[in-house]
Amino acid sequence: MDAANEDERHWHRLQVAGLAAKAYATLFLMITGATPTELDQFSYTDALEVEKSPIKKELSAVKFRAGGKTTLYNIGRDTGLPLLKEYLKLREWIxxxxxxxxxxxxxxxxSERISTNPEFSYLKTTEMMAGFFRSISGTFLDPTVRILSARKMRKHKSLGMHTAGVSPSTVAANLNHSEAVNLSTYSEATPEQQAAEFGLFWRAMHHAAYVVRERSQRPAKGEVATAxxxxxxxxxPIPVRDFGAVAIEPNCRSQSGCLYCEHYICHSDEEDLHKIVSLQYVINSVRKAAPDAAHAEALYKELSIRIEFILEALGERSDAVxxxxxxxxxxxxEYGExxxxxxxxxSRYEKMGVVF
Known part of the structure; x- marks a missing residue:
């Protein structure tokens, strides 16, 4: 034991250092969202530039499945850069x-029979990951923890960015694929997330029904007309209870925010119906004309559905309504009135250059 501890480059130390290097490689696979083929291409020269430059924060690779296109992967200066500096020190020692x-x-x-002139070969990430997870499962990780493939890591990164409200175009660019690929393959929510979203949706719908069914009458004293x-x-303004986070916060200066406020009232008369259907028309126009259609869809879809539900709830009161x-x-x-x-x-949107 003493003899081993005196040897700074004992084979066991090298073995643990190799395990740590694989852990760093796995972390950067998660951070960048790169494919294994691209991670294998990350160069030491690129990493040095990222470490020393106050601006550069991307590692580059060639994406063969995209016709040899050069791709850039952002490591982030807050989280990724400190990890990169740590890894470069470990790399130098190895x-x-x-x-x-x-x-x-x-x-x-x-092993104890390691040669004095070892050869370091290029990394094969897919093989490395399988061996790495096998070696840490049951030792550093609970054996019931499932192994994440590189594809699942990319999907988790995509879902995390979508959940944070990043536009689909930015998410797709960050993962170096098209918006169509991102939305079709990398945007499926987890069952738990879907359950939470549906729960929020139905709570919103039940509240909308309560507003229009219990308060659908002529304006009472103290009510203020809004848009x-x-x-x-x-x-x-008070956010509707039990909704959690909503796309549009209640704000008396933001007319669309009224639909998420405890004090909102919609009467089943021509005046209020004309107001809310006019809002629906404007919302749908913006959704269709927005340059980032996917982002506008994500932002306004819930509002549009909420308006439609209120109209349906009002219509259920009587045939006349x-x-x-x-x-x-x-x-x-049909007539645009x-x-x-x-x-x-x-008209203001049209003056700003938004074409409907």
Whole structure:
């Protein structure tokens, strides 16, 4: 034991260092969202530039499945850069004066019979990951923890960015594929996330039904007319309870936010119906004309569904109200007759260059 401890480059130390190097490679696979083929191409020269430059923060690789396109992968200066600096120190100690072009590499087998001039070969990430997870399962990780493939890591990165509200175009660019590929393959939510979203959706729908069914009457004393209906406590916005985070926070200066406020009231008369259908028309116009269609869809889809549910709930009150709802929809969507407020808002968008 004493003899081993006195040897700074004992084979067991090299073995543990090799395990640590694989852990760093796995971390960078998670951070960058690169494919194994691309991670294998990350160069030591690129890494040195990232470490020393105050601006550069990407590692590059050639994506063969994209016709030889050069791709860049951001490691992040807050989390990835400190990890890179740690790894470069470990890398220098492992090489011990030897050189290697790749940022990551495969170490020779470490044992008591290790040669004095070991050879370091290029990393094969797929093989490395399988062996790495086998070696840490049951020792550093609970054996019940499932092994993540590189594809699942990319998917988790994509879902994390979508959950954080990053636009689909940015997420796709970060993972170096098209928006179509990202939305079709890397955007499927987990069962737990789907359950939470559906729960939030139905709570919102039940509250909307309560608002229009219990309060659908002529404006009472103290109610203030708004661009989307009426309000019984103007300038005191309160988010609807039990909704959690919503896409649009209640704000008396933001008319669309009224639909997520405890004080919002929609009456089953021509005045309020014309207001809310006009809002629906503007929302749908913006969704269709936005340059980042996917991002606009994600932002306004819930609001559009909420408006439609309120209209359906109002229509269920009586045949007369249902006929009035249909008549207002024809008036707005076929003839383009909006309320003065929403007509001015739409004109303002057109002056800004938004083409409908």
């Amino acid at each position: 090489l011990n004066g030897a050189t290697h072009e790749g940022l990551f590499f495969t170490m020779p087998a470490t 989307t209906g009426h309000c019984d406590e103007f300038s005191q 249902k006929q009035l709802v249909e008549a207002i929809k024809v008036k707005v969507f 909006l309320t003065p407020f929403w007509e001015k808002r739409l």
